[in-house]
Amino acid sequence: MLDKQSKILKKGGKLSQEVEKKITKKVAKTVSKKGATKEVTEKLPDHHFKKVKAKRGLAGLGLFAGEDIKKGELIIEYIGEILNKEQADKKATSQYLFEVTRNRTIDGTPRWNIARYCNHACEEAANAESEIKKGRVFIRAIKNIKEGDEIVYDYGEEFVKEHIAPYGCRCTAKKHSYGADGVKSGN
Ligand SMILES: [Zn+2]
DSSP states (O other): OHHHHHHHHHHTOOOOHHHHSOOEEEEEEEOSTTOOEEEEEEEOOTTBSSOEEEEEETTEEEEEESSOBOTTOEEEEEOOEEEOHHHHHHTTTOTTEEEEETTEEEEOOSTTOGGGGOEEOOTTTOOEEEEEETTEEEEEESSOBOTTOBOEEOOOHHHIIIIITTTOOOSSOSSOSBOTTSOBOOO
16 A cells, blocks of 8 residues: 555655655654653654544544644645546546646545545635645645644635535534535635
């Protein structure tokens, strides 16, 4: 599974240092039966920048912070099969397609794309955003996120119109950003 992720990541080409640096972190872990703790270095899976886990949330499975995350920090990369326009058009109804450019779409359907569990939230409730960088897609915190919080970002009008408006938005915002027709409302 991780091999596949690595291959796909390599297709993305060169990125900024922020993205390419090895993601390792020191965590306190209990390492002996006596309960002594020691700093150990733990490597996160390839496309993770922060600890996250998928579990049941407001709208089915959601993505939750496994540690505190600061505003501005990268959380996870949205990965998947890379499709050209023709291939993407054939799968047009899939809700996991992420169009990066006209001829490059990431199909994030596979379950090893943990970022697919990140749900939509309207502007008021969103604590993250998606960011396209050199043909790749990253989820970045736009607020401080506490361990255990669900990570959500605004999917944008096109997606909301097609996949969310027909059922009604279930995000926690008091005032949703989109009308019943999925059109973004003014402030
Ligand atoms: Zn909403």
